[in-house]
Amino acid sequence: MSEHRVELTVNGARLAATTEARTSLGDFLRLKGGCTGVHLGCEHGVCGACTVIVDGAAVRSCLMLAVQAEGATVTTAEGLAAADGSLHPVQQAMRENHGLQCGFCTPGVVCTFAALVDRNERPDEAELVNAMSGHLCRCTGYQGIRKAAKALAEGTVGQSQQTGSAA
């Protein structure tokens, strides 16, 4: 029905486009922003794969309309690494701890952790693990994700290429 003009900041760049009111933020980011790292799984708020960071908070992009993100600052998995390609601590932690298999759930998990880490450099492990409950990993690789959370909480990311450091 109605077309709306939406303007927001995505991964540091301005994105302005017209869209139908019914378009989810997730679809908008993929179709108009080219952010195919935004993975839409269930599209009804259950799986968490579509999680992105909106104004500093992790949210499900399938449960927010693009029109509702007018003026917002959005970060997707594509926007986490530094310009020189060095990984965000969360990405590094996931890599070091085998936090992914197929990678479908990964961009969402990474955005959830990154929002917490960027707000408080050493978030509580319990807080990270609690936030993990908002994600389903179809590969069931939860132990690796948990280890990544632990490394982030303990500040041991990047200290070793070894995995499975002492508990």
Place this chain on the structure above:
Amino acid sequence: MKPAPFDYVAPRTVAEACAVLSEAGGGATVIAGGQTLMPLLNLRMSQPFILVDVNHIEGFSGVTRVPGGTRIAPATRQAAALKDGTLAAHVPALVSALGHVGHHQTRNRGTIGGSVALGEPAAEMPATAVALGAAIDVASVRGTRTVPAREFYLGPYMTVLEPDELVTGITYPDWGEGHVVLFNELAQRPGDFALTGFVGTLALDGGKITRAGLAWMAMGPTPVAMTEAEAVLAGQTLDGIDIAALSDLALRPTAPFDDQHASAEYRRTVGKRLFEKTLRAALQVKEVA
């Protein structure tokens, strides 16, 4: 799954929002955080022709003290309420329940008013409003009214709200110093809807219960107030409670349902155990103190 097409407006005032709702003649739906509504739209279980986004209405976010209670503006995010000092001090039962509302990610968008207004019977916020005896302020072009939470819910996702009405605030009465918070729920995974659970508060005066407010979630088509148990509790001392007899009374008004996750019998059995266990633990704490 994509929603059916709709139009979208984001009014800045209650009057503007009410005007749209009135003109739409029932075809409009209010969206706040969208964490319950968006799945319904995506699944096409809800097909409004216009969405009224209340996130930008002035004064629609925040917590304030009012005479005798605490008022939450409807579009206050659940994540913000969870960290709110005023709520922690004056409505701790709500804060206990909030930690179980959805997930971290959905609480960042989800609102108190949205959850209260939608009336999912297994959700924590409607049950909390019923348990604590909250009052729900409502506005429309026809005027304003205040509805007690205990008269608000009619069935699953059915409330006394007329199609042209908008929730403008929820006020939770004070329960006095030193009250006991009771909360527990069983869900398949953290963040899922409760299979059974309850929330409530006991107001105390020198070891004596002066008032009790308790309600079940997922134990009927609406949140279920434990009215008989509340009446029995009032006037008792904490150590005088007959927990087994009380849980029988508490279960009496329930009408749990069968679904793929749990049978009605399971909800009743586990709900009773959960209620007794929580009460016992709460009373123990008080005896030590």
